[in-house]
Amino acid sequence: MAILKSRKLKSIPAEITVPGDKSISHRSAMFAGLAKGTTIIDGFLPSEDCLCTVKAMQALGAEVQPLEEVEGVGLVKLAITGKGSKLQAPTHPIDCGNSGTTTRLLCGILAGQNFTTELFGDPSLSKRPMKRVADPLAQMGARVEGQGEKICAPLKVHGGTLKPMYYKLPVASAQVKSAVLLAGMFAQGKTTVVEPVATRNHTERLFSHFGIKWLREDDAVSVYGPQEPQARDVMVPGDISSAAFWMVAVAASPGAQITIKNVGLNPTRTGILNVLLRMGAQVTHSELQSDGEPRGNIVVKGGELNATVIGGAEIPNVIDELPILAVAGALARGNTLIRDAEELRVKETDRIAAVAHNLRLMGVKVTERPDGMEIEGGAKLQGATLPCFGDHRIAMAFAIAGMFAEGTTTIEGTECISTSYPGFEHHLDLFLHGDTAARPIPTISRIPPH
Numbered sequence: 001m002a003i004l005k006s007r008k009l010k011s012i013p014a015e016i017t018v019p020g021d022k023s024i025s026h027r028s029a030m031f032a033g034l035a036k037g038t039t040i041i042d043g044f045l046p047s048e049d050c051l052c053t054v055k056a057m058q059a060l061g062a063e064v065q066p067l068e069e070v071e072g073v074g075l076v077k078l079a080i081t082g083k084g085s086k087l088q089a090p091t092h093p094i095d096c097g098n099s100g101t102t103t104r105l106l107c108g109i110l111a112g113q114n115f116t117t118e119l120f121g122d123p124s125l126s127k128r129p130m131k132r133v134a135d136p137l138a139q140m141g142a143r144v145e146g147q148g149e150k151i152c153a154p155l156k157v158h159g160g161t162l163k164p165m166y167y168k169l170p171v172a173s174a175q176v177k178s179a180v181l182l183a184g185m186f187a188q189g190k191t192t193v194v195e196p197v198a199t200r201n202h203t204e205r206l207f208s209h210f211g212i213k214w215l216r217e218d219d220a221v222s223v224y225g226p227q228e229p230q231a232r233d234v235m236v237p238g239d240i241s242s243a244a245f246w247m248v249a250v251a252a253s254p255g256a257q258i259t260i261k262n263v264g265l266n267p268t269r270t271g272i273l274n275v276l277l278r279m280g281a282q283v284t285h286s287e288l289q290s291d292g293e294p295r296g297n298i299v300v301k302g303g304e305l306n307a308t309v310i311g312g313a314e315i316p317n318v319i320d321e322l323p324i325l326a327v328a329g330a331l332a333r334g335n336t337l338i339r340d341a342e343e344l345r346v347k348e349t350d351r352i353a354a355v356a357h358n359l360r361l362m363g364v365k366v367t368e369r370p371d372g373m374e375i376e377g378g379a380k381l382q383g384a385t386l387p388c389f390g391d392h393r394i395a396m397a398f399a400i401a402g403m404f405a406e407g408t409t410t411i412e413g414t415e416c417i418s419t420s421y422p423g424f425e426h427h428l429d430l431f432l433h434g435d436t437a438a439r440p441i442p443t444i445s446r447i448p449p450h
C-alpha cells in the first residue's frame with residue numbers, strides 16, 4: 001500500500017502548472033474516437049481515469065498514437081484517429097477502472113451502437129449508481145443491465161436504434177446530462193435535457209468544437225441527431241479541480257502567494273474562486289485565451305480565512321472541490337456549513353463521511369448532515385494516520401490538511417491519486433521540502449499499442 005507523509009509546509013513555489021483537465025480530457029478522447037479523421041489532443045491528462053477512456057475508444061476501433069510524454073506524469077499529447085460514429089464491437093469487456101465519467105458517458109455512446117458492450121470497473125466504481133443513466137437511455141430505446149437496484153457495474157449496454165427525447169434531470173449531474181446528449185447524437189431528431197441547476201458544460205462546448213449542432217434555451221440543452229463529430233485538434237487547459245489543492249494551501253498561509261498557470265476558467269467550474277474570495281483570500285485571474293474553453297492564470301494570496309456557507313446552485317460548480325474546501329473550513333475562523341451536497345455520498349467514496357472522519361482524527365469538530373456538514377474552524381490540527389477510502393480527492397485534501405497540522409500526517413492508500421493527478425507527490429514536495437529531489441521519478445502508465 002502506498003503512503004504519503006505530509007508535514008508543515010516549508011516553502012511555496014512562485015508558480016505551478018497543474019496537469020490537464022479531467023472532464024475535458026475524457027470528452028476529447030471520446031469525440032476524437034467518434035470522428036472520422038485524426039484529432040491531436042494536447043495538454044491531455046494521462047491519469048488512470050482518462051487512460052481508461054482512451055483504451056475504451058481503442059477497443060471500439062479508434063487508433064491511438066502517443067506523441068509526447070512528460071517524465072513522471074505520462075502521455076500529454078496524443079493523436080486519435082476515429083472511423084466515424086459507427087464504432088467497432090469490442091472483442092472483450094471494457095475496463096473503466098475507477099472512472100464514473102468513463103462509464104456514464106460511454107453508456108450514452110454505446111446506447112447508439114448496434115452491438116452489446118460489457119463495462120466493468122474497480123470495487124469503488126462497482127458501488128456507484130448507474131441507474132441514473134440506465135433509466136433515460138432505456139426511454140430512448142437502449143438497455144443497460146447492471147447489478148441490483150442501483151444498476152451497478154458490471155454493466156451490459158445493449159445499443160440499438162434510438163428515439164430522441166425530452167428529459168428532465170432528477171439530479172444535477174453533468175455525467176447524466178452528457179450521457180443523454182451523446183446518445184442524442186445517434187437519435188433521429190431533437191433530444192433535450194433540462195437541468196435543475198447548471199452543471200459543467202464541457203460536452204456542449206466540445207459539441208461546438210467538433211461541429212455538432214446544439215442549442216441552449218434557458219435551462220434546456222438540445223442536440224439534433226443524427227450527427228457525427230468532425231475531427232479537430234484540442235488544447236486541454238489545466239484542471240482547476242487539481243489547482244484547488246494548492247489554492248487552499250496558499251489561501252490559508254498569510255503572506256504567501258502563488259500563480260497557477262494555464263488553468264481552465266470555464267464559469268461552470270470556477271465556483272472555488274468565489275468561495276475562497278468569500279472566505280477572505282485574495283484571488284485574481286487573468287484570462288489569456290478562450291478557444292472554446294477559457295483558460296488563464298490564477299493568483300492566490302494567503303491571509304486569515306473566515307468561515308462561509310456553501311450550498312444551493314453553487315454546489316455542482318464546486319462539487320469536486322468540497323473535500324479541500326472542507327479542509328479550508330477547518331482552517332478558517334468560525335463555522336463553515338456545506339449543504340445541498342448529498343451527491344457527495346455517491347462519489348468515489350461517501351465524501352461527507354470520509355471528510356468528517358478524517359477531520360475528526362485531526363482534532364476538528366464536525367457535525368455530519370445528510371446533505372453536508374458543519375465544520376468548527378480554528379482548532380489546532382493534529383497530525384494523524386488517515387485512510388483515504390480509495391478516493392483520490394480525499395487523499396490530496398488531507399495531504400494539504402497535513403501542512404497545517406502539528407507533527408506528521410500519514411495518508412494511507414495513496415495509489416488512488418493517479419486516477420486524477422499524476423505527479424501530485426512531486427508537486428507536494430515543492431511545498432514540503434522546496435524541491436522534488438527526495439522522491440524518485442514514478443513510473444507512468446502507458447496505453448497498449450494498437
Ligand code: S3P
Pocket residue numbers: 022023101172173174175176178200319320343
Ligand atoms: C464530471 C461531473 C461530476 C464530477 C466528476 C466529473 C464530468 O460528476 O463530480 O468528477 O466530467 O462530467 P456528476 O455529473 O456525477 O455530478
